[in-house]
Structure formats: structure tokens, C-alpha cells
Amino acid sequence: MFEEKNPDIKVKAVYVPSGTGAQPTYDRILAAKQTGKGSGDIDLFEDGLGVVTKGQKDDLWDNLSTDHIPNLNNVDQNTLNDVSNLAIPYRSSAVVLAYNSETVKDVPKTLDDVYEWIRSHPERFAYNDPSTGGAGSSFVTTSIYKFLPEDAIHNTDPSIESQWDQGFSLLKDLGKYMYGKGIYPKKNQGTLDLLTSGEVDMIPAWSDMVLDQLDKGQLPETTKITQITPGFNGGPTYLMVPKLSEKKDAVYKFLDFVLSPEAQNVVVDKMHGFPGIKLTNMSQE
Template sequence: MKMKRLGSILLAGAMMAATLAGCGGGGSGDNTTADGKSTVTLWATGSDNVRAIFETLVEDFNTNSEYADQYQVELQFMLSGTGAQTLADSVAAAIKAGQTDTDYDIVDWSGDDLSKIVSQVGEDAFVKLDRSKIPNAASVEAESSVAADYVQPYRGTTVILAYDSEKVPNPPTTWEELEQWMKDNPGRFAYNTPGTGGAGDSFARTAVYNFLPEEAMTSDDPKWEEQWDEGFNYLKDLHQYMYSSGGSIVYPNKNQGTLDLLNQGEIDMCANWADMVLSQRAQGAIKDTIQIAQLDPALTGSLQTLAIPTIGSNEEGAYAFMNYMLSPEAQQIMVTEMAAIPLIDTSEMDMTGYEDLAGLDVSNFRIMSIGDLATDFNARWDSEIGSIG
């Protein structure tokens, strides 16, 4: 217990130091390494697997890329869920305080965090991108639905249908087909309880928001909450066809809960993250027969993007790293290490074991960011769906 407490104190101290470093007016000082390279500070947040992939990418950039003799990237990573202040909060605070020449040189944003930071400080807090400085982006078709001129997408992630191909040779491709499949195969589908994992969140919210205008998916206006009835009635209708155990309908906890049921043969299909399914399949943690399919309209996902804050101190170095992230080498690392969905032409990449990724249409990704409405949504789901039994 004492060691745990000490670890928590050290982690909190490290995060505070990192935040103060980013917000300090002097940024990273000289910005030059001992061997004359220009320092570029990359800020990112997420789970531990995201930290690990960024460490690998930074090492490759610093030692093997075409920019290795000119720039050195240093990673500042904020582990999600370990503190009250998020990366978006930290960057927004520095911008609102009028800081300049900080070490916020380039920042990695998920869809939700990007929406949050833009709502706080506006897109003009970032450099409007000069696409001529990102030649590797030429084959990228995916475009952010938020601040498109100011951010560069570099990888995708999305919730899909995971299914056992031995039992489901022709998976549904539309919501109508999925509904009919559930009716024909009662008890063989599952999605996790919303609030315990993003896949369940995505399935429930997409099912409801399919009945609303597209603009509602990226809005926290309470007016949309008044229009949830039709979607919740749809979820109630589907309830009877969900996975059951001991005579009662069961919604598993966490994304892993549904994937475990699929791997054990308790169900034949579930909603899950594409990268989670494919990375576990590549590791041999789940059966080779488990494959993925995309619905139309698609379940929600995210485009990870990079942006260059105007308060940074190394714009050219930031462009260099941004361009590197869209190189075949960097995209290959992300595919192999985390089953990320590549955004460039994959003809120059080895997709062995990840062929499913090539079939995902990133231009069809749907991002959901509903702010505080998410709390009300989960509460209503618990009350009206999870309590049915």
C-alpha cells in the first residue's frame, strides 16, 4: 500500500512538472541539442498502449527518418484518467494566459479532445496548415469534421462488428440487416454496458443518433436530448435479442467482456474496436476466425490528428514530424504495433495479418462528441434499458 501511494505521488508530481513545463513562457529554452539538432516537443495523451507506440515512433523519427540529422523529437505524455486536468485543459490554459514560445510544438488530438479544445480557444489558436509542407499527406482522403484546415489526420480507429466467420459467413452490412440477423439469431449478439467501454457507448449512441440529424453527433446542445425517444425505443426493441445468461439478458462490462464472449463461442457477433480485435488476433489471444465488418451508417470512431499550436516554438520541426507520421515507415509501425487504421495508400506497406484494415472506409468514419449529454445518456440507458432484465 505504501509503495502504491508513493507511486501515485511520484506520478502526480511528474504530471504537474510536465504541465508547468508546457505552460511556462520560456518553452523549451534554447531548443537545440548538444549535437546541434533542433528540438521538437510532442504532446499526447491516452492509454499506456498509446504511450508505447509514440515512444517507438519518436525513436524511429530520431534515429532512422530523413529528418534524423536535423530534428530531435521529445515526447511529453499525459496518461488519461490520472489527473483532473486534461491535455486539452493544459493547452487551453496556456493559450488563454497569452503564453508564447512554449514547448507545445505539436499536439496529438482525438476527436473528442479536438472538439473540446476548439470550443475553448477556437481553431485560430493553431497554425493553418500549409499542405505543401506535408507531401506525404497527398494520398490521405480522410478529413477531420472539426478544424479541417488546422489539423492533419494520421491514423484511424473505429468501432465495428466483430464476428466469428465460421458461424456468420455473411455478416450484416446495414442496420436493417443487423436487426434482422438478431431476430433470426436471438441471444447471439452483445454490446457492453455504455459507460464501461467505448464500443458499447458507440453502439448505443449510434443506434439512437441514427434517428437524428448528423449535426447532433457533434453537439452538446440539450435540445437533442429531447429527441432521444425514438432511438431509445429502438434499443428497447432490440433488448429481447441480446445475449442472455441464466434466463436474463446480460450486457457485459467493458469492451473485453464482449470480445471474451465472442472468443468463447457464447455469442457470434458483438460491437468492438477494430484495433482491439485485430491486435489480439495477431497476438493469438483470440481465434483466427474472428473477423470485422463495417456497418452503414457506420458505428462511431475517431480520426487521430496532429495540430501545431501558434504558441509553440518550432513550427518547421512540427511539420517535419507531421510529415513523418504519414510515411509508409511510420504507418507500418502503427499497423503492426497497434492495428491502427492506415490513412495512406497501403500498397507500399506489409498488411499481412491486418488485411481487414484495408477494407475499412475511413472517409465514412463518424465522430461523436456530445459533451455533458453523455452523462445523461448513460443514466437514461441504465434506467430504461439496463434495468429491463
């Protein structure tokens, strides 16, 4: 779509595995900056909020504005303020419960219901190693902050960690009821594979991954999803421009396209995500 309208610009996408797979790319950008070698031939980087914040501390990301990317006006300014205009939240997803509807009849509605279901159905629940994928990380984070005030999740003061003990105790107690009595699969796909094979009946999963794999017939038709109240922690996926990129003009043009209603329809229709622009700016067709 973009290259058809901009034949002078070639976009080279490089797949990076979820979880820790993005770390070498980040390290490459940082090393290039430290050695005076620009951005390491990386002109646009996708990752989560943690990497946005880390890059802010390392002074890696370009400050983005409507002067260069007019369609930034389509994005809720509050979400841009959250990242100091250093990243574009171009799509979002939610972590939900995915379950086998043939075996799960009493579907949890709250977080406490989930914990009770886990205890009542030993080894039939799994979440992935939180360092390897956002679904498992969301389950852990939601559990840790369950006992804290609602706004604590936004507290970046390291002292907040002293209040995590109760949440970690909960996770430790749940461990003996997990798949394999404490086996945590690698990556978001790892738990989806267990659900597909019937080795577990319920997992936390990204909504877009589940919907995409259902569409492609990669998950059983009996797979259903539900959101608990309050929901699991989730959020946007961000695009960052390395400050020392030598191709900023082309990147700005690409980002402007990404934030167009045309491209955002692809996020919704093909990627099964939530749009990164305000709904009022989406195509009404």
C-alpha cells in the same frame, strides 16, 4: 524511424487509456493556458473529433499549414476542412461486427439484421459503455441516428437532440437482450475479452484492434469480422498541436514524418489501420 533521421529530437510517448483516460491530459493543457503556463509540457495530443471540437471552442489548438508541414499536401483537403486545419487525421479505423464463426452462422448484413440477431440470441451480444470507448459509442450513435436523415450526423445544432427519442427507445428495448441483461463492459477491450472467453458471440469492435489481436494470437482463430450496410459510424484519429507549445518546430518536423508514405505504411502494416494520406501518395510496393 523518426529519431534515427532526427537525432537532435527526442520523442516521448505517453500512454493514455482509451475512453475517459484522456480527459486529465486535456484539462492539463487547458489549465496551463488559463494560468499562463504554456501548454503544460504537452506538445502533441491524440484524440477523436469530439476533443478537436472541444479544443477549438477553448482555443487550444494550433492552425496547421503546409508552410510548416509540407506533407499536409498528402492529406485530403476535405478532411482538413472538416476540422478547420486544427488537427491531422493521421490514421483511420472502422467499427465492424466481430463474431465467433463457430456459433454464428447467419451473419447480419444490415443494422436491422443486427437488432434482430440480438433479440433472437439473448445475452450473446455486448457493446461497451459508450463513454469508455469508441466501439460502443459508435453502436449507440449509429442507433440514435438510424431514424434521422443521413446528413443529420453532421448537424451540430443542439436542437437535433430533440430528435433522438426514437433511437434511445430502441436502445432501451435492446437492453434486456444484452449481455447480463444490460451490462455494458468498460472500454473497447472489455467486449473483446468477453468474445475471447466465449461469454458472448458478437460485438461491435474497432477493425484495427481485432486484426492486431488476431495477428498476436490474442483472439481465437474462429474470430471473424464483417461490416454491415450502411456501416457503423467510425472515423479518423487526430493529432493536435497545443497552440502554446514551445517546441512547435520539432513537432512540425515530426508531423511531416507521420504524413510521409514511409510512416503511413506502418499505420497499415503494423497498426492495421487505414492511412491518413491519399492512397495515391502511398508507396506502391
